[in-house]
Amino acid sequence: MKAAFMYGAGDVRVEDAPAPVIQEPTDAIVRAVRACICGSDLHPYHSLPGSEHGLSMGHELIAVVEEVGADVRTLKPGDFVVVPFAFSDNTCEICRDGFQTACPHGGWYGTPAAAGLQAELARIPQADGSAVVVPGVDPETAPEGLLKSLLALSDVYLTGYHAAFMAGIEPGQTVTVIGDGAVGLSAVLAARRMGAGTIILMGRHAARTDLGREWGATHVVAERGAEGVATVMELTGGLGSHAVLEAVGHMPAYEQAYGVVRPGGIISRVGVPQYEEAPVGFGSLFGKNARLAGGPAPVRAYLEDAIRDVLDGVIDPGRVFDRTIGLSEAAAGYAAMDAREALKVMVDPRR
Amino acid sequence: MKAAFMYGAGDVRVEDAPAPVIQEPTDAIVRAVRACICGSDLHPYHSLPGSEHGLSMGHELIAVVEEVGADVRTLKPGDFVVVPFAFSDNTCEICRDGFQTACPHGGWYGTPAAAGLQAELARIPQADGSAVVVPGVDPETAPEGLLKSLLALSDVYLTGYHAAFMAGIEPGQTVTVIGDGAVGLSAVLAARRMGAGTIILMGRHAARTDLGREWGATHVVAERGAEGVATVMELTGGLGSHAVLEAVGHMPAYEQAYGVVRPGGIISRVGVPQYEEAPVGFGSLFGKNARLAGGPAPVRAYLEDAIRDVLDGVIDPGRVFDRTIGLSEAAAGYAAMDAREALKVMVDPRR
Numbered sequence: 254m255k256a257a258f259m260y261g262a263g264d265v266r267v268e269d270a271p272a273p274v275i276q277e278p279t280d281a282i283v284r285a286v287r288a289c290i291c292g293s294d295l296h297p298y299h300s301l302p303g304s305e306h307g308l309s310m311g312h313e314l315i316a317v318v319e320e321v322g323a324d325v326r327t328l329k330p331g332d333f334v335v336v337p338f339a340f341s342d343n344t345c346e347i348c349r350d351g352f353q354t355a356c357p358h359g360g361w362y363g364t365p366a367a368a369g370l371q372a373e374l375a376r377i378p379q380a381d382g383s384a385v386v387v388p389g390v391d392p393e394t395a396p397e398g399l400l401k402s403l404l405a406l407s408d409v410y411l412t413g414y415h416a417a418f419m420a421g422i423e424p425g426q427t428v429t430v431i432g433d434g435a436v437g438l439s440a441v442l443a444a445r446r447m448g449a450g451t452i453i454l455m456g457r458h459a460a461r462t463d464l465g466r467e468w469g470a471t472h473v474v475a476e477r478g479a480e481g482v483a484t485v486m487e488l489t490g491g492l493g494s495h496a497v498l499e500a501v502g503h504m505p506a507y508e509q510a511y512g513v514v515r516p517g518g519i520i521s522r523v524g525v526p527q528y529e530e531a532p533v534g535f536g537s538l539f540g541k542n543a544r545l546a547g548g549p550a551p552v553r554a555y556l557e558d559a560i561r562d563v564l565d566g567v568i569d570p571g572r573v574f575d576r577t578i579g580l581s582e583a584a585a586g587y588a589a590m591d592a593r594e595a596l597k598v599m600v601d602p603r604r
Numbered sequence: 605m606k607a608a609f610m611y612g613a614g615d616v617r618v619e620d621a622p623a624p625v626i627q628e629p630t631d632a633i634v635r636a637v638r639a640c641i642c643g644s645d646l647h648p649y650h651s652l653p654g655s656e657h658g659l660s661m662g663h664e665l666i667a668v669v670e671e672v673g674a675d676v677r678t679l680k681p682g683d684f685v686v687v688p689f690a691f692s693d694n695t696c697e698i699c700r701d702g703f704q705t706a707c708p709h710g711g712w713y714g715t716p717a718a719a720g721l722q723a724e725l726a727r728i729p730q731a732d733g734s735a736v737v738v739p740g741v742d743p744e745t746a747p748e749g750l751l752k753s754l755l756a757l758s759d760v761y762l763t764g765y766h767a768a769f770m771a772g773i774e775p776g777q778t779v780t781v782i783g784d785g786a787v788g789l790s791a792v793l794a795a796r797r798m799g800a801g802t803i804i805l806m807g808r809h810a811a812r813t814d815l816g817r818e819w820g821a822t823h824v825v826a827e828r829g830a831e832g833v834a835t836v837m838e839l840t841g842g843l844g845s846h847a848v849l850e851a852v853g854h855m856p857a858y859e860q861a862y863g864v865v866r867p868g869g870i871i872s873r874v875g876v877p878q879y880e881e882a883p884v885g886f887g888s889l890f891g892k893n894a895r896l897a898g899g900p901a902p903v904r905a906y907l908e909d910a911i912r913d914v915l916d917g918v919i920d921p922g923r924v925f926d927r928t929i930g931l932s933e934a935a936a937g938y939a940a941m942d943a944r945e946a947l948k949v950m951v952d953p954r955r
Contacts, residue, residue, distance in 0.1 A: 525886065533896065542900070
């Protein structure tokens with residue numbers, strides 16, 4: 254089967270790989286319907302040291318189950334499923350608390366535990382605790398827009414949703430979203446769903462912020478840094494934002510976040526931090542009792558409700574996909590996202 | 605009048621100072637009944653550069669009102685009051701949200717805005733929004749234990765309470781308190797009041813941890829660093845603590861905090877951070893969706909309820925005071941707290 258590998262910064266190749274097989278009785282083997290490229294895939298695309306061994310890529314997938322291990326109870330061959338970007342048993346105390354990305358029996362794709370999902374076939378560990386069936390949809394005949402929105406639940410939309418959820422947004426509150434990438438726009442949509450009164454989107458790419466406005470942004474701030482902070486403070490009457498959803502992961506975004514959060518407010522991060530240390534002392538968070546939250550989204554916790562919302566037409570998160578490529582074109586897909594020619598690239602492995 | 609000043613690390617002097625006068629119509633002048641020395645006063649006691657100009661010290665006080673400005677409505681001469689460690693208008697949007705320590709019209713004692721409170725007399729700015737009357741108590745005849753518990757509401761107990769409040773402790777949860785100083789012990793008491801099921805107190809001073817056990821600690825962990833983290837992880841079945849109340853402010857305490865917080869759990873800090881940058885990335889907070897909260901306690905938000913609890917005998921937070929000195933003995937009081945000979949020193953300016 255074909256699968257995408259990264260051999261170093263900027264070097265993505267699609268190669269033949271052995272077809273996955275059931276290794277544990279809790280595994281399932283699935284055949285990809287659609288995969289995609291994540292903003293977080295661009296971090297290694299910028300910085301991965303060159304190697305003879307390619308890194309198996311991808312962690313977002315909608316798929317059809319081909320085979321299940323002896324202990325799998327909720328899935329059977331032929332089921333159409335959404336696969337969250339991390340796997341989890343969904344039965345332990347941490348999962349029951351809603352933090353499946355920290356499941357002690359879970360893990361990540363593109364690691365020794367499980368190959369990446371930009372591939373024709375994939376092995377899904379802890380299949381019962383991870384993949385969720387989409388009822389009543391045949392992926393062969395489903396509209397492309399529906400497939401896009403279901404694929405968006407695998408990571409991008411529910412990552413934006415997680416930012417809003419962890420911020421505990423209350424109706425009428427002011428929310429600032431930092432980043433107009435696909436996750437930031439998803440955070441706008443989620444914040445609106447939670448009843449935010451004012452949604453300020455910090456971003457400078459008009460095509461993207463236009464979708465942000467459609468999804469609920471009441472203001473767009475193109476300025477960055479101190480200038481951007483000053484504009485948001487002005488828009489919030491000098492008080493700052495109740496919640497700040499940080500969907501970038503770089504230090505300047507974090508600095509903007511604590512610059513615009515109001516006393517007692519909360520910064521909720523879902524952009525994977527490209528830093529380990531950051532200001533949290535009296536001058537940044539502590540002095541104004543600002544809170545910090547966020548992490549890898551426990552997609553599994555939100556997935557059943559979100560599938561229902563998509564099937565009911567309540568949300569249309571698939572609109573972040575503005576380009577579709579075949580799996581063999583993966584290198585061009587990464588390049589297009591890196592150059593910001595595409596907001597988010599869907600991969601059709603059958604094409 | 606006499607007041608305490610710090611001229612550099614380890615150099616506390618009690619000197620004559622001009623009696624304060626009403627400067628704004630919202631001011632009150634009060635006469636100290638009891639003041640005290642704060643753990644946070646020990647930070648400058650260790651590090652303040654020497655100067656010819658003494659720093660006016662102290663921010664905790666119970667007092668009798670002597671005079672009020674023309675706009676003061678809730679206080680009158682003769683009222684016995686608790687004075688929170690920061691002043692605030694208590695009417696603005698930030699105060700109404702419960703974050704009075706970030707009030708745009710508020711401020712701190714021992715600054716150009718207001719002298720310190722280790723003094724015979726003090727000017728209380730924004731008096732209506734800050735001081736709260738203790739009903740039905742005559743400080744001349746009140747038992748010493750009651751005075752101590754009321755004084756503890758000025759800062760130390762409600763700072764511990766704030767840690768627990770911001771952690772949102774739910775009944776039955778596991779709470780780890782880092783630090784067996786007066787604030788840490790207060791955090792134990794507050795966590796018990798909120799229904800914590802297991803309370804692990806990290807501290808190594810037996811006289812202090814004994815009071816912690818009386819106040820609700822179910823376990824005491826004397827080890828620090830990696831060893832202390834390992835012990836807490838063992839006590840929590842490898843999962844970590846739902847809430848960690850950090851009552852120290854030094855980096856090793858912060859490191860212990862993120863070491864023992866469980867996935868999705870929360871670190872609530874009330875020890876004034878002696879650092880600005882700290883780990884918050886994938887390896888510390890983000891990876892396990894751990895949250896960070898805390899800051900200067902908005903004592904005013906909690907004060908009325910806490911006064912009632914003290915008067916009703918529900919809590920006895922004054923037990924942290926294990927030494928009383930006259931104001932003229934302030935230098936010895938600082939030295940005793942610094943040497944850990946005293947847990948917390950009360951200052952009786954009439955003695």
